[in-house]
Amino acid sequence: MPIQQKNTTPQTQTAPEPPSPLEKVKGQPQLLRGMKDILPADQPYWDAIRTVVEDNAHSAGFSRIETPILEAANLFTRTVGQETDIVEKEMYVFVDKSGDKIALRPENTAPVARAFLEHGLISWPQPVRLYYLGPFFRHDRPQAGRYRQFWQFGFEVLGDAHPVVDAQLVYLAVSIYKALTVPVTAHINSLGDSVCRPNYMKILTEYFRTRRNSLCEDCKRRLQKNPLRILDCKEPDCHTVSQDVPQIVDHLCEQCRDHFVRVLEYLGELEVPYTLNPRIVRGLDYYTRTVWQIMDEGVEDHYGQTDLGGGGRYDDLLQQLGNRPVPAVGFAGGVERLMMRMRERQYVPAPIRHPDIFLGQLGEAARKKSLKLYDTLRTLGIRAAESFSKDSLKGQLETANRLGVKYALIIGQKELMDDTILIRDMESGIQEVVDFKKVVPEIQKRLAKTNGAVPPEKRVAV
Ligand SMILES: [Zn+2]
Ligand SMILES: [Zn+2]
Numbered sequence: 001m002p003i004q005q006k007n008t009t010p011q012t013q014t015a016p017e018p019p020s021p022l023e024k025v026k027g028q029p030q031l032l033r034g035m036k037d038i039l040p041a042d043q044p045y046w047d048a049i050r051t052v053v054e055d056n057a058h059s060a061g062f063s064r065i066e067t068p069i070l071e072a073a074n075l076f077t078r079t080v081g082q083e084t085d086i087v088e089k090e091m092y093v094f095v096d097k098s099g100d101k102i103a104l105r106p107e108n109t110a111p112v113a114r115a116f117l118e119h120g121l122i123s124w125p126q127p128v129r130l131y132y133l134g135p136f137f138r139h140d141r142p143q144a145g146r147y148r149q150f151w152q153f154g155f156e157v158l159g160d161a162h163p164v165v166d167a168q169l170v171y172l173a174v175s176i177y178k179a180l181t182v183p184v185t186a187h188i189n190s191l192g193d194s195v196c197r198p199n200y201m202k203i204l205t206e207y208f209r210t211r212r213n214s215l216c217e218d219c220k221r222r223l224q225k226n227p228l229r230i231l232d233c234k235e236p237d238c239h240t241v242s243q244d245v246p247q248i249v250d251h252l253c254e255q256c257r258d259h260f261v262r263v264l265e266y267l268g269e270l271e272v273p274y275t276l277n278p279r280i281v282r283g284l285d286y287y288t289r290t291v292w293q294i295m296d297e298g299v300e301d302h303y304g305q306t307d308l309g310g311g312g313r314y315d316d317l318l319q320q321l322g323n324r325p326v327p328a329v330g331f332a333g334g335v336e337r338l339m340m341r342m343r344e345r346q347y348v349p350a351p352i353r354h355p356d357i358f359l360g361q362l363g364e365a366a367r368k369k370s371l372k373l374y375d376t377l378r379t380l381g382i383r384a385a386e387s388f389s390k391d392s393l394k395g396q397l398e399t400a401n402r403l404g405v406k407y408a409l410i411i412g413q414k415e416l417m418d419d420t421i422l423i424r425d426m427e428s429g430i431q432e433v434v435d436f437k438k439v440v441p442e443i444q445k446r447l448a449k450t451n452g453a454v455p456p457e458k459r460v461a462v
Pocket of ligand 2 (some may be wrong): 193194196255256
């Protein structure tokens with residue numbers, strides 16, 4: 001039964017006031033600590049990051065790979081390292097119903113290496129360039145811009161030992177931040193390889209052993225197992241002790257030294273802003289030779305939360321997974337922290353593409369006719385918005401105004417009888433009656449002339 005019109009009084013909808021998001025209602029489910037919902041207001045930043053990452057990846061010849069969130073826990077203990085914070089303290093591990101020890105992936109280099117071997121990418125023309133964007137998990141202490149489920153984009157180049165690849169990856173990383181208006185510097189170091197690192201570790205251990213009492217408890221333990229990690233300890237005392245530490249770059253073997261010098265030369269050619277930083281050791285066992293961290297230039301102390309991402313070479317990792325050596329290098333950047341920096345810098349995300357037109361209707365028969373038109377328009381690629389569930393035309397037009405559409409196409413009782421439709425220009429408020437059969441070409445013609453939505457200041461009241 002059609003609802004009769006002349007219903008010009010606005011209908012007020014009385015919905016119960018939703019509770020303030022800050023108010024905790026007893027018994028109501030809440031986010032786990034360290035987790036984050038990515039709300040609509042965040043999405044324009046996400047879109048910007050995703051677009052820039054994908055554009056840069058594709059233009060540099062990278063193909064996308066996505067691996068599962070769950071992996072066998074030993075994939076990470078074997079590669080990232082048993083003694084690292086990630087594996088020892090932060091990895092989410094559980095035994096599943098089959099009794100297998102499973103981990104929520106804390107990083108993606110090991111899974112990508114696993115996939116590379118498992119699917120025979122090793123027989124593809126080398127190098128293989130892969131990129132990804134996905135969520136990772138670490139049971140870390142939550143801090144600003146750091147969550148227990150966090151998103152990373154990353155790049156891996158497998159099957160190439162040349163130092164120019166390291167430089168290109170640093171360049172790619174810096175380009176991405178630049179495109180997102182976050183100026184950065186690459187802090188770079190070399191960790192040597194299995195030839196020269198053991199000797200440096202002895203020198204390092206000797207140095208710290210004589211200063212053991214000044215180290216924090218964690219570092220006293222690291223001294224036995226992983227003295228390199230003392231260099232990036234954030235405790236002020238450890239920081240002071242490691243001020244005059246012998247630097248690894250002075251103890252590299254000839255091949256590692258040559259590799260590092262060439263990486264720096266290529267960075268110079270590419271005009272990448274970089275600084276040598278002997279404290280960059282990265283927390284993971286699998287790194288060899290070049291390692292780097294991307295630091296926000298706007299923040300001075302890199303002992304805060306200023307690193308936006310990092311990477312390095314991992315020439316031994318694939319061999320550790322049971323294969324022949326495959327030289328490789330990768331980079332990963334955190335999305336949440338980057339988003340925080342973009343917000344601080346008042347980055348303006350590209351506007352979301354608004355609907356082109358709005359379909360207004362009055363009465364059940366008009367609603368049905370309007371629905372049919374809705375399908376026709378969308379099939380033609382015209383973005384049509386609507387409030388089909390609303391009866392009040394005033395309320396519908398208010399929605400149209402809020403959406404910033406250029407035109408509203410309205411079918412009321414009279415238009416239904418005459419087989420016509422009203423085209424309302426939302427900017428001027430002028431309405432025109434056109435033959436219903438001609439509305440599609442007419443609106444296509446009008447939309448071709450305009451581009452974009454009506455800006456808020458030009459929208460007229462309905
Ligand atoms: Zn320490
Ligand atoms: Zn070496």
